[in-house]
Amino acid sequence: MSAGTAGTGTGAAGTGAAGTGTGTMSTGDRRDEAATTGSRGTRLLGLGVLVGVVALILLGFFAAPADDEQRDAVRMIFVHVPSAFLTYTALLTTAVGSVMWLWKRSRWWDIVAHSAAEMGVIFCGLTLFTGSVWGRPTWNTYWDWGDVRLVTTLILLLMMVGYLALRAAGGDENAVATRAAVVGLLAAVNLPIINRSVEWWANRTLHQKSSLTDGNLEDLTLFTLFVGIVVWALFFVWAMVHRFRIGWLEHQLASVELEAALVQRRAEASAGSAEEASL
Amino acid sequence: MLADVWLVTDKDLRIEWRSRVTLSQVVPFALTVLVLFGFALDANRGVLNAATSGLFWLTVLFVTVVAVARSTAIETADGARRALLLAGIEPAAVFFGKTLAVALQLLGVEILMVGGVLVFYGTTVESLPLLLATCAVATVGIAASGTLLGALVAGVRARETVLPILLLPLLAPVLIAASRAFDDALGVLAVDGWAWLGLLGGFGVVNAALGTLAYGRLLEEA
Amino acid sequence: MTHLGYLLAGWGVSLGCGALYAVRLVLRGRRLSAAVPAGQRRWMTSDTASVEEAGT
Numbered sequence: 001m002s003a004g005t006a007g008t009g010t011g012a013a014g015t016g017a018a019g020t021g022t023g024t025m026s027t028g029d030r031r032d033e034a035a036t037t038g039s040r041g042t043r044l045l046g047l048g049v050l051v052g053v054v055a056l057i058l059l060g061f062f063a064a065p066a067d068d069e070q071r072d073a074v075r076m077i078f079v080h081v082p083s084a085f086l087t088y089t090a091l092l093t094t095a096v097g098s099v100m101w102l103w104k105r106s107r108w109w110d111i112v113a114h115s116a117a118e119m120g121v122i123f124c125g126l127t128l129f130t131g132s133v134w135g136r137p138t139w140n141t142y143w144d145w146g147d148v149r150l151v152t153t154l155i156l157l158l159m160m161v162g163y164l165a166l167r168a169a170g171g172d173e174n175a176v177a178t179r180a181a182v183v184g185l186l187a188a189v190n191l192p193i194i195n196r197s198v199e200w201w202a203n204r205t206l207h208q209k210s211s212l213t214d215g216n217l218e219d220l221t222l223f224t225l226f227v228g229i230v231v232w233a234l235f236f237v238w239a240m241v242h243r244f245r246i247g248w249l250e251h252q253l254a255s256v257e258l259e260a261a262l263v264q265r266r267a268e269a270s271a272g273s274a275e276e277a278s279l
Numbered sequence: 280m281l282a283d284v285w286l287v288t289d290k291d292l293r294i295e296w297r298s299r300v301t302l303s304q305v306v307p308f309a310l311t312v313l314v315l316f317g318f319a320l321d322a323n324r325g326v327l328n329a330a331t332s333g334l335f336w337l338t339v340l341f342v343t344v345v346a347v348a349r350s351t352a353i354e355t356a357d358g359a360r361r362a363l364l365l366a367g368i369e370p371a372a373v374f375f376g377k378t379l380a381v382a383l384q385l386l387g388v389e390i391l392m393v394g395g396v397l398v399f400y401g402t403t404v405e406s407l408p409l410l411l412a413t414c415a416v417a418t419v420g421i422a423a424s425g426t427l428l429g430a431l432v433a434g435v436r437a438r439e440t441v442l443p444i445l446l447l448p449l450l451a452p453v454l455i456a457a458s459r460a461f462d463d464a465l466g467v468l469a470v471d472g473w474a475w476l477g478l479l480g481g482f483g484v485v486n487a488a489l490g491t492l493a494y495g496r497l498l499e500e501a
Numbered sequence: 502m503t504h505l506g507y508l509l510a511g512w513g514v515s516l517g518c519g520a521l522y523a524v525r526l527v528l529r530g531r532r533l534s535a536a537v538p539a540g541q542r543r544w545m546t547s548d549t550a551s552v553e554e555a556g557t
Contacts, residue, residue, distance in 0.1 A: 197451075
């Protein structure tokens with residue numbers, strides 16, 4: 001609450017300060033120092049993701065066989081399951097980051113938690129979307145309130161959206177980090193309770209018990225699913241690196257602006273006292 | 280520690296009693312929502328009866344948002360938070376004290392709402408012990424998570440909008456569990472209400488524990 | 502191929518969202534990098550951070 005002035009600019013600062021900052025940057029920097037959050041590693045990783053996506057499309061649409069019951073609708077599994085997997089990976093990352101912020105006050109982990117939450121919202125939304133589009137031909141309905149995983153995931157999405165809204169509401173950097181960390185922990189800790197309550201509430205799940213372990217899937221389908229998870233995970237890492245650097249830059253920008261404000265204030269103060277002295 | 284808890288509870292309740300916000304605003308709000316649900320469902324006793332438990336607890340959630348916002352406002356005004364910290368009261372005691380104050384107020388509102396439901400919806404009570412136990416256990420969980428989130432959004436500029444979007448999804452399992460337990464207590468559905476009560480208890484314990492751990496940090500810097 | 506419409510919708514939205522998000526990240530990163538002095542751009546240069554992220 002104390003530093004409302006310091007934090008107010010962080011959200012809008014990106015646009016506001018972008019023009020002024022370019023002038024201070026020396027033009028003769030090495031390529032690696034250019035104004036981008038990319039690096040050789042992320043470019044290689046990004047290339048890998050692109051190749052992986054092409055491979056996944058070929059495998060998923062042409063190589064993997066159609067299912068006996070679901071026919072070609074089964075091909076949705078290759079985007080749905082990886083998204084779901086990464087939703088929960090992201091939530092776990094946010095929870096770990098939240099603990100590390102509260103425990104060690106590590107800015108690094110705070111930014112990791114924020115980045116993972118943002119990705120969690122995207123993957124969670126995609127999980128729900130692909131899930132209902134898949135549900136229409138296979139269960140004959142877009143949405144089923146009786147399905148445990150579906151409803152649990154929806155509540156999770158709402159909580160993560162709340163997490164991002166809290167982050168976006170702004171304020172003092174440390175205070176925002178602490179608040180968000182507590183919300184991240186609340187979401188993670190309550191997830192089992194939500195899952196259990198939904199499970200009891202409507203004991204009639206449509207979901208395949210576990211497509212991965214029941215051995216019903218063809219080898220090639222399983223392999224393609226595995227490729228899908230790997231490709232999605234690579235994208236997750238790529239996006240995390242970029243998003244982390246953005247978070248770090250925002251953090252730096254906040255301190256740069258704070259410093260500038262301090263310098264200005266000090267100049268004003270000394271000018272004032274000089275005036276006083278001359279009187 | 281217990282004395283400190285009661286000190287905080289007593290303080291909050293006394294402030295409430297002097298301002299009479301709960302009595303003059305929150306109770307009418309709760310009853311209005313109940314009546315409006317009646318309009319929305321077209322005064323159809325059958326539908327109302329089947330939906331009573333859900334409507335009751337949904338109303339409680341709305342009331343919680345109002346009550347928590349009010350409980351937080353007491354602490355934000357005039358830097359009362361700092362004063363509480365400086366007074367040397369443990370943050371955990373402040374947390375439990377405020378939780379208890381919110382819970383007692385909510386319980387009062389709930390009792391009046393049960394009366395309202397009996398009159399307006401023509402509900403009959405099958406198991407009074409289950410009804411009361413559900414109110415008590417659910418309310419403690421609601422108050423604990425509400426107090427925690429209330430302290431959390433205290434320093435946020437847009438706290439009026441941020442509080443509900445954080446609190447309501449979190450309370451979704453309470454809505455589910457308390458409604459089913461009420462279904463049993465009101466004889467609407469043949470479910471095991473006491474099992475749902477266990478889930479409500481779990482929710483309360485988990486969130487109270489997290490609140491105890493985190494409340495101090497939130498008071499200090501958020 | 503059966504259910505082609507559903508499949509295209511699911512895959513299209515998934516890949517489309519991923520691509521849009523990636524583009525947004527890169528653009529946002531460029532804008533922010535330009536605003537921050539070169540010496541402070543990487544988190545490695547900071548005193549608070551201790552760990553270096555993999556894949557740099």
